[in-house]
Amino acid sequence: MSRVFSGIQPTGNLHLGNYLGAIRNWVTMQDAYEAIFCVVDLHAITVPQDPAVLRRGIREMTAALLASGLDPARCILFQQSQVRVHAELAWVLSCSARMGWLGRMTQFKEKSGKDREGASVGLFTYPVLQAADILAYKATHVPVGDDQKQHLELARDIAQKFNTDYGVDLFPLPEPVIQGPATRIMSLRDGSAKMSKSDPSDAARINMTDDADAIAQKIKRARTDDDALPSEPAGLAGRPEAANLVAIMAALENVSVADVLTRHGGQGFGQFKPALADVMVAVLAPITARFTELCKDTAYLDTVLAGGAVRARAIAEPVLAQVHRAIGFTS
Ligand code: ATP
Ligand code: MG
Numbered sequence: 001m002s003r004v005f006s007g008i009q010p011t012g013n014l015h016l017g018n019y020l021g022a023i024r025n026w027v028t029m030q031d032a033y034e035a036i037f038c039v040v041d042l043h044a045i046t047v048p049q050d051p052a053v054l055r056r057g058i059r060e061m062t063a064a065l066l067a068s069g070l071d072p073a074r075c076i077l078f079q080q081s082q083v084r085v086h087a088e089l090a091w092v093l094s095c096s097a098r099m100g101w102l103g104r105m106t107q108f109k110e111k112s113g114k115d116r117e118g119a120s121v122g123l124f125t126y127p128v129l130q131a132a133d134i135l136a137y138k139a140t141h142v143p144v145g146d147d148q149k150q151h152l153e154l155a156r157d158i159a160q161k162f163n164t165d166y167g168v169d170l171f172p173l174p175e176p177v178i179q180g181p182a183t184r185i186m187s188l189r190d191g192s193a194k195m196s197k198s199d200p201s202d203a204a205r206i207n208m209t210d211d212a213d214a215i216a217q218k219i220k221r222a223r224t225d226d227d228a229l230p231s232e233p234a235g236l237a238g239r240p241e242a243a244n245l246v247a248i249m250a251a252l253e254n255v256s257v258a259d260v261l262t263r264h265g266g267q268g269f270g271q272f273k274p275a276l277a278d279v280m281v282a283v284l285a286p287i288t289a290r291f292t293e294l295c296k297d298t299a300y301l302d303t304v305l306a307g308g309a310v311r312a313r314a315i316a317e318p319v320l321a322q323v324h325r326a327i328g329f330t331s
Helices: 016-032 051-068 085-094 099-103 106-112 121-135 146-165 212-221 240-253 257-264 269-296 298-327
Strands: 003-008 034-039 076-079 141-143 175-177
Touching: 003 016, 003 121, 016 034, 016 051, 016 141, 016 240, 016 269, 034 051, 034 298, 051 076, 051 269, 051 298, 076 298, 085 121, 085 146, 085 298, 099 121, 099 146, 106 121, 106 146, 121 146, 212 269, 240 257, 240 269, 257 269, 269 298
Parallel strands: 003 034, 003 141, 034 076, 141 175
Antiparallel strands: none
């Protein structure tokens, strides 16, 4: 069976974009693949973190993933720092990766901003650690949002370079899995910016912890134009905010944009927005309720992560041993 790996940072404000673009796909993948999912705390410290907030964030992300439908009986769910192979393999791979390759990564350019000299070395080598995450399990498939395609390309280049450097066929080249209509949910306040955890405006995103009232308010205040919805997808061209709300409805209902417009074409936003809020609440409310319950049971969350780490190590440690042999560290 093909093996899939993916990770998510335990940094707050989990939002509807994360759910529709990533987590919901992971839930479906549990049965089609041997699935390995990771709360990537080593990645989180590439930018400053408060230890107490990070500690809480790791458990909350675990609770959110379980509440969304990840099932420790059907996938491996664990915390990155509990499996040392990630950091060790990242070092080895950083000796195969080239400075020039990393220098071309747009996420580093965006996240380091103007103060490139002041960015952490970890932020620069982040994609090497991401390659190690994937290759430690010889994952064949990686679900990627729009924002992660370049990093997966780099992971393939690093795997290929290692294989060539040491004359082995050790790492398979991981394939991207691009899924669903919701690879890029946009901000509710600006149809040209993606919905994001780090957006300072809370009104720009639907948080997974928002209650029915907050959801209704945010949708009501979401930016739109004044026209009615078209009856066909072509009519959404040049209307990014309208297109975003229709895409969200389609993703929530698991139907196409055309289907949504067949039902809602001709409606103004005064009519469409409350319908969208209702569907959103119906999908999110049960997840939020389970999330709140799970957050109270930290012992259970810790047990799930510890069990996942044992299973992850059982796969990753033999891969690292093969790497050590290929390099000449062991015979
Ligand atoms: P940050 O602003 O801190 O980068 P983020 O909102 O981009 O946060 P990440 O933790 O970087 O969240 O991403 C987690 C997962 O969610 C990734 O798989 C990413 O592709 C996906 N994702 C993030 N934002 C969106 C979005 N707006 N639409 C669809 N998928 C998204
Ligand atoms: Mg991001």
